[in-house]
Amino acid sequence: MTPLLDVAEVSKLFPAAGGPGLWARTKRRFSGGPANLPKVYAVDDVSFVIGKGETVGLVGESGCGKSTLVRALTRLIDVSDGTIKLGDRELARKTSRVFARDRDRARIQMVFQDAGESVNPRFTAFHAIADPLRRLRKLRGKALQERVAVVSRQCGLPVELLSRFPHQLSGGQRARVGIARAIAVEPDLLVLDEPTAALDVSVQVVILQLLQRLKHEFGMSYLFVSHDLSVVRLLCDRVLVMYLGKIVESGPAAEVFARPLHPYTQALVAAVPRLNEGAGERLRLSGEPMSPIDPDPHVCRFYGRCPRGMESCKTAMPALRQFGERHVACHFAEEFLPRS
């Protein structure tokens, strides 16, 4: 598979301001600039590849950095370190402000969570879909109207609804507007940030099937961010599991969910409710994740919550190691591998 997006060693650190108050403010004032402040490691040394036509899932709990990573990839924010290659072009070097007017802006588009809140409430569905076309394709007048009509038809949005405002649309219709405006400029990579989180199951099914169909029709690649593992399992070819800024496991979706190797993935899979099973005695995570502010680089990020947690986890950060098609960052991954 030819790679479409090649992300290498991307990091995003935020300076931690230290909150309000005179003391914190004084410390900030005399710290000598943001470079000397403690840092939140939101995304820490993340590398992966998305192939052409591939659907990659990104899962992890809230606060693990998936949204920051996604915003960095879509070039809405700047990365602190690393490279993002789209085809042959390096995108990370340009600042996000400059990239907003770049010719490759149209190639990566994003569908945000809950279009009811991410679409300008004073834009009708038509204007919401037309906006990227005006800015990136410079379409005007008749050509614009035709294109909007074509795209909304592709997304199953009746043309009569185009004059409505977001609050006049149902959840499913809003999701369609969100998708329509993202695919209007024919991107190569569509980043979907929990597109079905606000929807009922029956509507969710329709939207997921729509996404599947659009992907086949236009040959787009998807990066699908979700916390619903049963949806990721159905939609994605490959899955990345993130924990506190790091990718802890990746591999073919079916395999990762059938036989998770990292203890965090195991807990994640165990936590998914199944219709025909009782809750029973399953693996549960206790406690809260460790602080992402200047974490010790020699301690596994999962240490403290990990049911295994040996001495070696406190002295060496496990690297992402390869096992066939899969990558796992755990010292004890071998124990869960099937014996060959």
Place this chain on the structure above:
Amino acid sequence: MTSAPAALSVENLCVEFRTRSGIVRALDKVSFSVAKGETVALVGESGSGKSVTAYAVMGILDPAGRVTGGRAMLGGLDLLSANQSQLAKVRGRKMAMIFQSPRTALNPIRQVGRQIADVLIRHGDVTRKAAPAAAIEMLRAVGITDPVRRAKTYPFEMSGGMCQRVMIAIALAAKPSLLIADEPTTGLDVTTQAVIMDLISDLAEKLGMATIFITHDLALAGQRAARIVVMHAGHVVEAAPTRELCANARHPYTAELIAATPDSATSLDALASIPGSLPDLRRTDLPPCRYSERCPRKTERCAQPLPVGPPDAAHTIACWNPLPARAIGAPKVNAA
């Protein structure tokens, strides 16, 4: 239902909302009951009336809403005809509720320890002096580490899971006999969801509470509840013990709902969507079966009033043309 006496029994609950564009018949003859120590899940899509049912039982309906019929018996008291002072006595003490989105349900400008202490003083027969210590004990009971320090924090300083634990502590402060949990885990991560649900079931078991668990996630309900009540557009369409319902769903809507749940499917194409949408509940010409306009199994009989079965049947189906029962362990069907 079950042999244990019902902690709460709701019979023929009807609720209407007056709106500018007409009267919304939000609930129509909703009946179910919860036995002591039992967990019953109310499942349905948004707009099906799950939360309205809970609010009506708690007596905290929106002023535009009005109970137009039915009874909700909690230990000899009809909650629907009780006056405010009677209700104030049972709310918090005998029944308590865990709300959706704990961050907005908690008071943002009061320390969580104090919020728990408030409830303890009001409902828990704890003196003002002893309340702070008792609040810390409650925090410890819901599994918050370092409760002494956490009691002094504000909701915004805590994660969503922690806030939900505080909500649970508040709800359980006076050891109620009935707990209503309205989507207690929406917006939480799956790992946190599992832990919070474990906590609720453990405490419910320890205190022998009856629990009504409201959710839109059929898989979660199937995992946690002994019985499932499926709602659609203000009707109870099917109610059965969980296993029975999963293996032998007979109302067409329940079957569609199970088919749409991504957990059971092997591929995306195998998932079925439910055609149509909820009927407009403002209409005056609503058919007796509110699902009939979406239903693939509609017959002429569907225009007649819905079949009413014996209230004590284990598996009730509000349908004239239910799916055939599987042969083994066929349920008693009241709609034949």
